Amino acid sequence: MKKRDRHDLFVYFSFIWVGLLIYLFIVAYPVLYSIWLSFSDYNPNKGGGWNFVGFLQYATMLKDPNFYHALKNNMIVVVVSVGGQIPIALMLAYILHRKLIRGGAFFQTIVFLPQFLSTIVIGLLWRRLFAADGPMSTLIQIFTKDPDAQFTMMLDPSTVFYPIGFALIWMYTGFFMIIFLANLQKMDGSIMEAATIDGANESQIFSKIIIPHLSGTIIVCSILAIAGSLRGFDLIFAMTTQGLQRDNAMVLPIYMYQTAFQDYTNEMRFAYGAAISNIIVVISVLLIGISNLIGKIFKPSEEK
Amino acid sequence: MKMLQKVLNLLIKFPIGKLISYIVFISWLLITVIPLIWMMYSSFKSNEELNMNIYSLPHDLFANYNDEFYVIEPQLSVVPDYDYENDLRPRLIIESNTIDVGRHSLVFFLLKEKLPPEVANLQPDDLVYVNQLPFSMRFEINWKTMLFNYRKSIALGGLVFKFFNSIIYAGVSTFFIVLFGLMIGYALSKMRFKKMSVVIMGIIGAGYLISINSVIIPLFLMLSSFHLTDTHIGIILVYTAFGIPLAVMLSSQYISGLPDSLIESAYMDGATPFQTFFKIIMPICAPVILTISIVSSLGIWNEFLLVLIVGSTEFTKSLPVGVYSFSSLTSTQLGWQIAALVVGTAPAMVIYFSFNKYLTKGVVAGSVKE
Numbered sequence: 001m002k003k004r005d006r007h008d009l010f011v012y013f014s015f016i017w018v019g020l021l022i023y024l025f026i027v028a029y030p031v032l033y034s035i036w037l038s039f040s041d042y043n044p045n046k047g048g049g050w051n052f053v054g055f056l057q058y059a060t061m062l063k064d065p066n067f068y069h070a071l072k073n074n075m076i077v078v079v080v081s082v083g084g085q086i087p088i089a090l091m092l093a094y095i096l097h098r099k100l101i102r103g104g105a106f107f108q109t110i111v112f113l114p115q116f117l118s119t120i121v122i123g124l125l126w127r128r129l130f131a132a133d134g135p136m137s138t139l140i141q142i143f144t145k146d147p148d149a150q151f152t153m154m155l156d157p158s159t160v161f162y163p164i165g166f167a168l169i170w171m172y173t174g175f176f177m178i179i180f181l182a183n184l185q186k187m188d189g190s191i192m193e194a195a196t197i198d199g200a201n202e203s204q205i206f207s208k209i210i211i212p213h214l215s216g217t218i219i220v221c222s223i224l225a226i227a228g229s230l231r232g233f234d235l236i237f238a239m240t241t242q243g244l245q246r247d248n249a250m251v252l253p254i255y256m257y258q259t260a261f262q263d264y265t266n267e268m269r270f271a272y273g274a275a276i277s278n279i280i281v282v283i284s285v286l287l288i289g290i291s292n293l294i295g296k297i298f299k300p301s302e303e304k
Numbered sequence: 305m306k307m308l309q310k311v312l313n314l315l316i317k318f319p320i321g322k323l324i325s326y327i328v329f330i331s332w333l334l335i336t337v338i339p340l341i342w343m344m345y346s347s348f349k350s351n352e353e354l355n356m357n358i359y360s361l362p363h364d365l366f367a368n369y370n371d372e373f374y375v376i377e378p379q380l381s382v383v384p385d386y387d388y389e390n391d392l393r394p395r396l397i398i399e400s401n402t403i404d405v406g407r408h409s410l411v412f413f414l415l416k417e418k419l420p421p422e423v424a425n426l427q428p429d430d431l432v433y434v435n436q437l438p439f440s441m442r443f444e445i446n447w448k449t450m451l452f453n454y455r456k457s458i459a460l461g462g463l464v465f466k467f468f469n470s471i472i473y474a475g476v477s478t479f480f481i482v483l484f485g486l487m488i489g490y491a492l493s494k495m496r497f498k499k500m501s502v503v504i505m506g507i508i509g510a511g512y513l514i515s516i517n518s519v520i521i522p523l524f525l526m527l528s529s530f531h532l533t534d535t536h537i538g539i540i541l542v543y544t545a546f547g548i549p550l551a552v553m554l555s556s557q558y559i560s561g562l563p564d565s566l567i568e569s570a571y572m573d574g575a576t577p578f579q580t581f582f583k584i585i586m587p588i589c590a591p592v593i594l595t596i597s598i599v600s601s602l603g604i605w606n607e608f609l610l611v612l613i614v615g616s617t618e619f620t621k622s623l624p625v626g627v628y629s630f631s632s633l634t635s636t637q638l639g640w641q642i643a644a645l646v647v648g649t650a651p652a653m654v655i656y657f658s659f660n661k662y663l664t665k666g667v668v669a670g671s672v673k674e
Contacts, residue, residue, distance in 0.1 A: 008496055011577045015491035019484030019548055020504065026523070026545030027511045033522035092328070100325040107329045109660050110336050115667065116656040118606045120624040121648035124631050128642070129339055138358050170335060175667075182668045203312040224671070231517045234608045238628065253517055260521050261613055274521045281518050 037274035043267045057275035070255040080165040081225040089176035097184040112174040123238025126167045157248035176221045183217045219295035230284045347643040354638045368449040373398040377428045453643035461630035470623040474601040477543035481600045485551020493560035511549040547600045558592040598666030
């Protein structure tokens with residue numbers, strides 16, 4: 001190696017090494033650690049003794065009714081996010097882009113606001129609003145003229161996801177709306193003008209020009225929504241009170257948290273929790289793969 | 305798609321379309337603004353008012369010009385708000401008979417030497433009215449009563465300290481994220497060793513898919529084995545590491561678009577690589593630095609799970625964790641809780657409404673990579 005090369009390599013690494021080391025040690029290494037943990041019976045109650053147990057944790061998981069309950073709830077959150085937030089965001093972005101209303105900039109600011117507020121604090125606010133003695137209950141009492149009426153959706157396992165889904169849509173739609181809007185603004189306006197001159201009406205413009213143009217963005221947003229809702233912890237954690245309510249609305253990250261950090265008698269709590277974390281990552285990779293595939297299948301048909 | 309088309313046809317063809325658009329956005333506005341306004345004004349209501357009528361406007365804490373107080377004896381449960389070990393001057397202790405009755409939570413320690421004699425000589429269980437007191441005391445009692453919920457939630461929840469913790473986490477981590485991200489981005493995009501750069505870029509880029517939540521258990525075990533749980537350094541290290549992937553991707557994209565002649569001419573002038581980086585590259589990167597800073601500091605400001613698990617004492621808790629644990633501790637004191645919620649949201653709201661154009665652009669630039 002020439003002296004010049006050695007010097008350049010030295011400069012190259014002197015720029016990289018600190019950041020790279022921190023990254024490798026704190027982001028990359030825990031991924032391997034987590035995989036190792038899930039194949040062990042690591043016991044924190046006995047000073048961290050461990051044996052290799054193969055797929056024991058994953059086998060336990062497949063027999064665990066709580067896991068299926070959390071998985072089902074998590075899928076509800078994914079469906080609400082992909083099927084609720086994204087179409088609504090697209091509609092809102094379209095209305096703003098075509099300037100169908102005045103004061104668009106102001107409305108945009110308001111819809112985007114929740115992105116900047118702490119999810120936990122906003123979750124606590126919604127919990128208070130939806131509480132049995134909260135403002136929602138009072139509102140129902142005023143409208144039904146029944147002084148004992150209460151807002152009980154948060155208490156009933158079959159309805160708990162209505163208020164939570166509502167809060168999820170309120171919280172994250174603004175984010176996708178802004179992304180759609182940014183991509184709409186990048187669009188070449190002359191295509192739409194040409195279409196208008198050729199006599200296309202607004203709905204034709206929407207389905208024949210705007211949807212195909214945004215199909216890539218829709219896929220990206222779906223991926224963000226899937227990844228976000230599978231790892232999403234804060235909003236549901238803050239909206240529910242510990243105990244029955246949170247158990248009813250349990251999602252995988254909360255189940256992981258409760259297993260690993262609250263269930264102190266469980267000797268394999270970290271190993272089992274790591275297995276749950278890994279399954280969350282596997283499921284999100286699978287769903288993201290599927291949505292990519294759907295995007296590839298549908299894209300050509302929309303462009304015909 | 306057909307349904308959507310029909311709906312849109314309706315939306316556009318008739319002026320009703322505009323009406324529906326307005327209805328959608330105005331109801332969204334109301335759903336957003338009404339809870340926030342309710343939270344703002346309710347934070348000035350006493351507990352009794354909140355229990356009586358959850359929608360009424362605040363009254364008790366403001367109309368305090370002639371509140372009734374009891375004189376009480378010194379008690380262990382009433383902690384003085386002055387330096388009682390060195391300041392031994394006699395004081396009259398009074399407790400509100402109007403707000404939070406019987407809880408010893410609205411108590412004042414009045415210096416007897418500043419009171420008129422007929423008030424100073426009152427005995428425990430005697431009544432005293434605010435307008436019997438001298439003006440300066442009256443004034444203090446008035447505004448302290450108004451801010452009762454805030455004083456209590458900030459003092460009991462330690463929210464000022466936690467607010468500064470949050471600022472330290474967001475500020476220091478963002479500083480290092482920008483520094484390391486730009487240094488790596490510069491080396492990867494403008495130096496030789498392209499093959500190695502592609503490999504390193506791949507390794508770092510993969511980290512974008514991993515969140516703190518998905519590796520929280522190994523992170524916790526690692527930090528505890530290095531005795532870094534419950535320390536600022538440990539939390540900042542984690543935030544910095546998880547911010548690096550995005551910073552590297554954004555900055556290398558930006559820097560690779562800069563002309564090579566910039567760096568060559570600096571090299572001709574005899575600048576060292578580090579001088580070139582800090583004096584030439586850094587200033588040009590201001591826009592991408594702004595984007596990285598906005599996205600990183602916003603994420604860290606609102607992050608919850610890491611501090612919830614790693615920060616076991618008051619010393620390291622951040623504002624969201626502080627507000628959360630405060631609300632689960634004081635479940636009966638509604639007014640204090642709501643005041644804590646305002647403390648948790650108001651700083652972000654002020655910043656958002658003052659700089660919303662830059663912030664929105666930053667978030668978009670940080671999340672949509674082509």
